[in-house]
Amino acid sequence: xxxxxxxxxxxxxxxxxxxxxxxxxxxxxxxxxxxxxxxxxxxxxxxxxxxxxxxxxxxxxxxxxxxxxxxxxxxxxxxxxxxxxxxxxxxxxxxxxxxxxxxxxxxxxxxxxxxxxxxxxxxxxxxxxxxxxxxxxxxxxxxxxxxxxxxxxxxxxxxxxxxxxxxxxxxxxxxxxxxxxxxxxxxxxxxxxxxxxxxxxxxx
Numbered sequence: 001x002x003x004x005x006x007x008x009x010x011x012x013x014x015x016x017x018x019x020x021x022x023x024x025x026x027x028x029x030x031x032x033x034x035x036x037x038x039x040x041x042x043x044x045x046x047x048x049x050x051x052x053x054x055x056x057x058x059x060x061x062x063x064x065x066x067x068x069x070x071x072x073x074x075x076x077x078x079x080x081x082x083x084x085x086x087x088x089x090x091x092x093x094x095x096x097x098x099x100x101x102x103x104x105x106x107x108x109x110x111x112x113x114x115x116x117x118x119x120x121x122x123x124x125x126x127x128x129x130x131x132x133x134x135x136x137x138x139x140x141x142x143x144x145x146x147x148x149x150x151x152x153x154x155x156x157x158x159x160x161x162x163x164x165x166x167x168x169x170x171x172x173x174x175x176x177x178x179x180x181x182x183x184x185x186x187x188x189x190x191x192x193x194x195x196x197x198x199x200x201x202x203x204x
Contacts, residue, residue: 062089062090062093062179062182062184062185063087063093063096063185065086065087065177065185065187066087066156067086067201067204068083068085068175068201069083069085069200069202070082070167070191070202071083071198071199071200078194078195078196079166079167079195080163080166080191080200081127081162081163082162083160083163083173084122084158084159084160085158085160086156086157087151087159088151088156089152089153093182095147095152097180098149099118099149100179101177101178102114102137102178102180103137103175103177103178104174104178105164105174105175107164107165107167108167108171109164110165111164112164114136114161115135115137116138116139118139121138122139122158122159122160123158127160127161136161137159137161138159139157139159140158141155142158145157159177167191168191169191169193172188172190173188173189173190173191173202174188175188187203189202
């Protein structure tokens with residue numbers, strides 16, 4: 001009788017050890033799953049923050065065109081060679097760096113991208129000079145401009161570029177101002193059919 005009891009206790013002990021092993025295995029699996037879940041959540045949170053930051057920049061870094069005109073039509077026998085425009089920040093936009101922004105101009109025969117040249121302003125340069133013109137846009141700050149190299153709320157900038165090629169009347173023209181990490185502003189225009197003045201208004 002005592003032998004039967006011993007065998008029964010032994011079997012119970014075996015069952016208890018098996019249950020304990022199974023419990024420990026379940027705990028280990030749950031811990032591993034929790035670690036994976038936490039790691040995945042952390043990665044997703046980091047991506048969400050990065051995406052939100054990029055989306056915010058797209059919304060909060062943008063400019064508005066105030067005025068656009070062409071020049072040198074008289075000197076070029078009716079061809080516009082230089083493009084001038086005024087820009088300001090859109091309402092609610094953060095300040096933006098001119099050094100990391102670019103201007104792009106498309107005409108029927110070509111397209112050119114310009115980077116900022118900080119050495120001279122539009123009022124003091126001949127854009128036909130390839131050293132200062134070429135693939136660069138120039139800026140003359142106006143109205144409370146306080147932080148060189150940046151466009152801030154309240155600033156108004158005169159910007160000028162040398163066109164990729166001279167354009168005649170009734171010609172399509174696309175102008176873009178694109179801050180790095182922000183939303184670019186684009187406008188499509190047509191030059192007047194007849195251009196006889198030195199300054200040719202294009203917008204508004």
